[in-house]
Amino acid sequence: MTTVITGSPNQAPSVGTAHTRVEGREKVTGAARYAGEVPFADLAYGWLVLSTVARGRIRSLSTEPALAMPGVLTVLDHRNAPRVDTDYTDYTGPLGTRPDPTCAVFQNDRVPHLGWPVAMVVAETSEQAREAAEALVVHYEQQPHDVDFTGDHPNAHTVKGRMPAVTQKGDLDAELASSAVVVDSEYSTPEEHHNPMEPHAATARWDGDRLEVIDSNQGATWVVGALAHLFSLDPGSVRVRSEHVGGAFGSKGVRAHQVAAVMATTVLQRPVRVVLTRRQMFSLAGYRSPTTQRVRLGADTDGRLRALEHNAVSLTSTVHEFVEPSAKLARVMYDADAHHTANRVVPLDVPTPTWMRAPGEAPGSFALEAALDELAEKCGIDPIELRLRNEPDKGPVSGLPFAGRNLPACFQEGARRFGWTDRDPRPGLRRDGRWLLGTGTAAAAYPSSAAPSTATATAHPDGTYTVRISAADIGTGARTALTLVAADTLQIPVERVRMRIGDSDFGPATIAGGSMGTRSWSWAVKAAAERLRERLAHGADVPPEGLTVRSDTSEAIGALAPAERHTFGAQFAEVAVDVTTGEVRVRRMLGIFAAGRIVNPLTARNQLLGGMIWGISMALHEEAVRDPASGGHVGADLASYHVATHADVPRIEADWIEDTDLDDPIGIKGIGEIGIVGAAAAIANAIWHATGIRHRSLPIRPDSVL
Numbered sequence: 001m002t003t004v005i006t007g008s009p010n011q012a013p014s015v016g017t018a019h020t021r022v023e024g025r026e027k028v029t030g031a032a033r034y035a036g037e038v039p040f041a042d043l044a045y046g047w048l049v050l051s052t053v054a055r056g057r058i059r060s061l062s063t064e065p066a067l068a069m070p071g072v073l074t075v076l077d078h079r080n081a082p083r084v085d086t087d088y089t090d091y092t093g094p095l096g097t098r099p100d101p102t103c104a105v106f107q108n109d110r111v112p113h114l115g116w117p118v119a120m121v122v123a124e125t126s127e128q129a130r131e132a133a134e135a136l137v138v139h140y141e142q143q144p145h146d147v148d149f150t151g152d153h154p155n156a157h158t159v160k161g162r163m164p165a166v167t168q169k170g171d172l173d174a175e176l177a178s179s180a181v182v183v184d185s186e187y188s189t190p191e192e193h194h195n196p197m198e199p200h201a202a203t204a205r206w207d208g209d210r211l212e213v214i215d216s217n218q219g220a221t222w223v224v225g226a227l228a229h230l231f232s233l234d235p236g237s238v239r240v241r242s243e244h245v246g247g248a249f250g251s252k253g254v255r256a257h258q259v260a261a262v263m264a265t266t267v268l269q270r271p272v273r274v275v276l277t278r279r280q281m282f283s284l285a286g287y288r289s290p291t292t293q294r295v296r297l298g299a300d301t302d303g304r305l306r307a308l309e310h311n312a313v314s315l316t317s318t319v320h321e322f323v324e325p326s327a328k329l330a331r332v333m334y335d336a337d338a339h340h341t342a343n344r345v346v347p348l349d350v351p352t353p354t355w356m357r358a359p360g361e362a363p364g365s366f367a368l369e370a371a372l373d374e375l376a377e378k379c380g381i382d383p384i385e386l387r388l389r390n391e392p393d394k395g396p397v398s399g400l401p402f403a404g405r406n407l408p409a410c411f412q413e414g415a416r417r418f419g420w421t422d423r424d425p426r427p428g429l430r431r432d433g434r435w436l437l438g439t440g441t442a443a444a445a446y447p448s449s450a451a452p453s454t455a456t457a458t459a460h461p462d463g464t465y466t467v468r469i470s471a472a473d474i475g476t477g478a479r480t481a482l483t484l485v486a487a488d489t490l491q492i493p494v495e496r497v498r499m500r501i502g503d504s505d506f507g508p509a510t511i512a513g514g515s516m517g518t519r520s521w522s523w524a525v526k527a528a529a530e531r532l533r534e535r536l537a538h539g540a541d542v543p544p545e546g547l548t549v550r551s552d553t554s555e556a557i558g559a560l561a562p563a564e565r566h567t568f569g570a571q572f573a574e575v576a577v578d579v580t581t582g583e584v585r586v587r588r589m590l591g592i593f594a595a596g597r598i599v600n601p602l603t604a605r606n607q608l609l610g611g612m613i614w615g616i617s618m619a620l621h622e623e624a625v626r627d628p629a630s631g632g633h634v635g636a637d638l639a640s641y642h643v644a645t646h647a648d649v650p651r652i653e654a655d656w657i658e659d660t661d662l663d664d665p666i667g668i669k670g671i672g673e674i675g676i677v678g679a680a681a682a683i684a685n686a687i688w689h690a691t692g693i694r695h696r697s698l699p700i701r702p703d704s705v706l
């Protein structure tokens with residue numbers, strides 16, 4: 001037995017200092033293995049066959065010709081696939097959500113949308129599986145479908161979910177009638193799709209009586225829970241590993257491909273890999289619903305809000321209700337004597353939408369913050385001043401106190417750095433050759449919460465430490481941030497910490513989602529590391545295999561008193577609009593955020609910039625178009641679905657002001673989603689300032705700009 005070299009209280013803190021990604025070298029040298037790359041002996045490959053009709057039943061599906069093709073091992077469909085348990089009475093998904101039953105594939109002959117998995121061919125090679133899948137003939141009994149989303153669709157209804165669908169305070173009509181200035185505008189945002197660099201992929205195998213799935217996901221605990229429920233397994237007999245994840249932002253939960261892979265490995269008793277193609281992701285990965293939103297604002301001439309109404313409509317599938325809650329943001333941002341918000345959904349014959357970065361807040365902030373800009377124009381008040389005049393001192397709907405609301409400070413710092421102060425508010429006045437120039441701003445907010453997680457910390461005889469937590473680093477830099485938190489708790493340099501993540505065997509942990517991953521995991525890591533430090537300080541011996549302690553869930557939950565807890569931000573954009581072609585170039589962007597204590601400035605900046613760039617993409621490029629005749633997409637690929645590329649991204653800066661959450665053991669609030677909130681509105685507002693034309697429909701494309 002050796003005594004470990006414990007930490008020193010004189011060790012300089014790591015949290016708050018820039019640190020490159022701990023797995024960066026592995027990633028750039030190709031040593032990092034992703035879910036579709038981990039080698040297995042005797043691996044078989046599944047290829048999903050997707051429906052070509054938008055609604056109906058499978059009438060016939062002849063598998064014999066496919067089975068006779070080279071290398072084909074089996075074809076799974078609704079007649080022969082293992083049955084799964086889709087009774088979710090006693091099961092909830094992450095963060096209390098109801099699970100989307102659409103991942104339970106091959107259970108019946110119904111087709112609820114185009115691109116629904118109707119079969120899977122499994123073969124010796126991926127190419128053989130694909131060839132047989134493409135040769136498979138499926139006949140359908142086709143039924144009429146409806147994929148036509150409109151805000152006034154007859155089937156639009158108030159949502160049923162756990163979040164309040166409707167909030168109402170005061171007499172809206174009376175306050176609007178007595179308002180000196182009224183804005184009444186309709187906004188729309190399109191269907192937007194997840195396109196992480198790494199497509200969804202899973203490899204499943206039985207290891208004795210344990211099921212192992214190598215997967216690309218946002219939370220191994222989540223996938224374990226869902227697979228255990230579907231296949232009626234003890235969660236302890238399911239292991240999900242996902243050390244490296246090549247991007248995700250709401251789409252990498254439990255989806256058809258993992259379930260199909262588990263079915264196939266169960267039938268064949270050999271490892272099976274299922275990878276989605278980019279095209280398949282358009283119907284199987286989830287997406288952001290299109291929205292239509294109506295915002296009505298009534299104000300006195302000094303800009304003080306008397307009435308605020310935000311009504312949002314999104315779509316969902318016919319099999320599951322998912323809500324893009326765009327009207328939620330208004331409940332936090334601004335108060336008014338009469339304050340009404342409502343989220344409604346229209347069920348259509350389409351895939352179920354899902355979370356996408358700042359679900360609700362991203363499209364909601366476009367409408368709300370563009371409406372505020374319209375009100376500023378009508379009142380003749382600077383848009384920043386208008387927002388400052390409407391700063392609430394408590395939650396406009398909840399009545400709860402704000403646990404920190406540093407929005408004014410963000411605007412103050414942003415205005416100074418962006419050069420807002422001398423801005424002439426009149427539109428259409430500034431020219432640079434053939435370009436019209438304008439600037440715009442918008443506010444941002446995103447909830448700050450946490451969920452239970454556990455971690456272990458191990459001291460080794462050589463003075464190094466290993467911390468294990470089933471966290472997912474989806475590109476956020478979470479693994480590096482957790483390394484810094486562990487190092488500070490143990491009072492050692494970061495080089496002495498090994499951070500292991502992405503393995504459900506490390507114990508339950510929450511998802512990378514809702515901007516709460518790094519924060520929640522930090523609590524668990526800190527708790528485990530503190531307990532280990534205490535043990536060592538009391539002279540505990542470190543055996544050759546190391547001394548390991550585990551944090552328990554209760555100490556990691558902590559106690560956050562009821563309050564309005566959010567991050568805030570101020571977005572600024574300068575655009576140039578080509579008066580001949582209608583091309584919009586974003587010339588500059590600046591985001592200043594109040595987002596709690598920043599653990600690693602380097603990766604935090606990446607996160608915030610990533611959100612802002614997605615905002616550029618949302619404002620100017622992204623739109624998936626559905627063909628009402630087929631029910632499918634007009635083009636489902638990166639050639640027709642445009643995302644912002646390097647050439648679209650200008651001088652762009654993200655920074656933050658001093659901010660902390662006093663109730664958080666580290667001071668973290670979470671920064672995953674705030675960067676996209678308000679970004680599209682700032683750009684749309686800048687386009688108005690450049691051209692004098694209001695754009696209330698995204699994306700703002702050259703053909704519609706002027």
Ligand code: MOS
Nearest residue numbers: 249250357513514
């Ligand atoms: Mo996020 S949309 O909670 O991955």
